[in-house]
Amino acid sequence: MTRKIILDVDTGSDDAVAIMLAALHPAIDLVAVCSVKGNQPLSSTTENSKRVLDLVHSDVPLYQGCKESFVREASPWRIKFEDRATIVDEEGKEHFIHEDFDMLPPSTRKIEDVPAPVFYVDYLKKAKEPVTIVAVGPLTNIATALSIDPDIKENIEELVLMGGADDEANASSSAEFNFFNDPESAQKVFQSGIKKITLCPLDVTHKAMVTKDDCRRFAEIGTPAAMFAVAMCEKRIEVHTQRQPLTLPDACALHDPLCVAYLIDPTVLTDVRYLHLDISLSGLTDGATIIDHRYFQDNRNVYIAYDGDRKKFVDIMCDAFRLSK
Ligand code: RIB
Ligand code: CA
Numbered sequence: 116m117t118r119k120i121i122l123d124v125d126t127g128s129d130d131a132v133a134i135m136l137a138a139l140h141p142a143i144d145l146v147a148v149c150s151v152k153g154n155q156p157l158s159s160t161t162e163n164s165k166r167v168l169d170l171v172h173s174d175v176p177l178y179q180g181c182k183e184s185f186v187r188e189a190s191p192w193r194i195k196f197e198d199r200a201t202i203v204d205e206e207g208k209e210h211f212i213h214e215d216f217d218m219l220p221p222s223t224r225k226i227e228d229v230p231a232p233v234f235y236v237d238y239l240k241k242a243k244e245p246v247t248i249v250a251v252g253p254l255t256n257i258a259t260a261l262s263i264d265p266d267i268k269e270n271i272e273e274l275v276l277m278g279g280a281d282d283e284a285n286a287s288s289s290a291e292f293n294f295f296n297d298p299e300s301a302q303k304v305f306q307s308g309i310k311k312i313t314l315c316p317l318d319v320t321h322k323a324m325v326t327k328d329d330c331r332r333f334a335e336i337g338t339p340a341a342m343f344a345v346a347m348c349e350k351r352i353e354v355h356t357q358r359q360p361l362t363l364p365d366a367c368a369l370h371d372p373l374c375v376a377y378l379i380d381p382t383v384l385t386d387v388r389y390l391h392l393d394i395s396l397s398g399l400t401d402g403a404t405i406i407d408h409r410y411f412q413d414n415r416n417v418y419i420a421y422d423g424d425r426k427k428f429v430d431i432m433c434d435a436f437r438l439s440k
Contacts, residue, residue: 117144118247118378121238123180123231124371125153125252125293126163127213128347132432133251133371134164135340138173139435142379145173146246147238149231151180153252153296154213160252163215165222170339171439177224180231180256184297194401196295197287202357212354218346235260236267245272247378251371253293254278258300261307273311274304275374279392279404281419283317285359286402291317294394295402302394305416312417314392315373316404319384323373323423324366327352332433340439344432373423376431383431386422389415 122137122145124130137145148168150161161179168175187193200212227234235256239246248271250257257274260267278293278301286295294301305312325348333341333348351367361368376383391407391414406419 117142119144119146119244120247120249120378121147121149123149123151123248123250123252123256124164125151125155125160126167127154127160127252127371128351129369129371130154130251131163131167131216131347132344132369133249133375134167135171135344135439136372136375136432136435137249138168138171138175139340139438140375140379140431141438143375145175147176147178147234149178149180149234149256151231151252151256152182152184153293155215157182159215161226162222165224166216166219167343169222169224170219170343176227178227178229178231178234181259184253184255185258185299185303187297187299194287194399198285198358200354200358202354210350212351231256232259232263236264239267239270240264242270245270247271247273247275249275249374249378251277251293251374253297254300254304255297258297258303261303265307268307268309271309273313274309275313275315275377277315277320277370277374279314280317281404281406281421283321284403285317289400290402291404294404298394298396298402301402302396305392305394313377313387314417314419315370315377315384316419317368319420319423320368320370320373321361323383323425323428324361324363325369325429326363327365329429332429333436336433336436338436338439341436344436372432373428376428379431380427382424383427384420384423387418387420389418391415392417392419
């Protein structure tokens with residue numbers, strides 16, 4: 116049985132791998148890709164998404180989404196993003212962990228002529244069967260669609276998210292990048308009443324790592340998708356080594372494809388807890404996840420993954436990359 120999904124991305128090095136995994140793996144039926152501002156301005160996340168879809172010869176429709184977060188841009192007094200995760204190479208050139216995909220040919224692919232939030236509303240209102248949404252950037256498109264028509268939630272089978280952190284942070288001292296960039300949208304989504312939300316926060320993505328040895332496995336596969344994944348991971352490993360070392364040496368977090376891998380094989384997430392989560396909307400903790408671990412909590416709204424099987428994760432990606440031509 117294949118799982119029908121819509122993928123919402125701010126492409127982005129790890130988003131790119133999520134797109135390739137979703138487009139190539141036979142267990143996934145990719146209905147559409149939606150772009151959103153996040154790792155880069157919207158024009159770049161859209162163009163990067165187009166190039167990656169071209170690379171894997173996918174003709175899935177691409178909808179361009181929101182250019183700005185829900186209200187963050189209107190609140191200039193809020194705390195700023197602290198770390199652009201850059202490194203300087205031997206020639207003194209600065210590299211960002213998420214750059215324009217200049218190594219891929221420019222795309223002539225057309226984007227669809229309705230904006231992503233409108234697509235969500237139209238699609239979900241008409242859908243004969245519920246669909247799963249995987250959102251791995253700021254949640255602006257999803258929150259906007261829910262604002263237009265909250266009833267669309269009835270046709271969302273599951274919402275799988277990359278974002279937040281319980282015991283980690285990367286955008287500020289307490290917040291993860293995706294939720295930090297649009298905290299109001301994230302809070303709206305968690306309060307929406309969507310039947311099932313599964314969250315892959317930094318706690319699990321920093322454990323389900325990809326190492327240099329895994330890159331060698333991808334390189335042996337040698338297909339276009341595998342080689343592009345090698346390029347993305349090698350840069351990420353460099354940035355992690357210099358700025359955010361993980362528990363294994365020569366390793367990186369590859370956050371976004373873990374959400375897709377979970378839909379292919381749920382046992383890739385090994386410690387999943389049903390809890391209540393809110394998003395901080397002000398001050399030094401802006402965008403941080405507030406997770407209620409109290410056992411008597413009776414308002415649980417999200418399944419949160421705390422650990423994962425990194426070997427299984429890499430195997431799943433290898434299976435998909437072998438199918439790239
Ligand atoms: O914090 C990690 C997340 O932020 C990932 O989705 C990455 O692509 C960036 O958007
Ligand atoms: Ca992302």
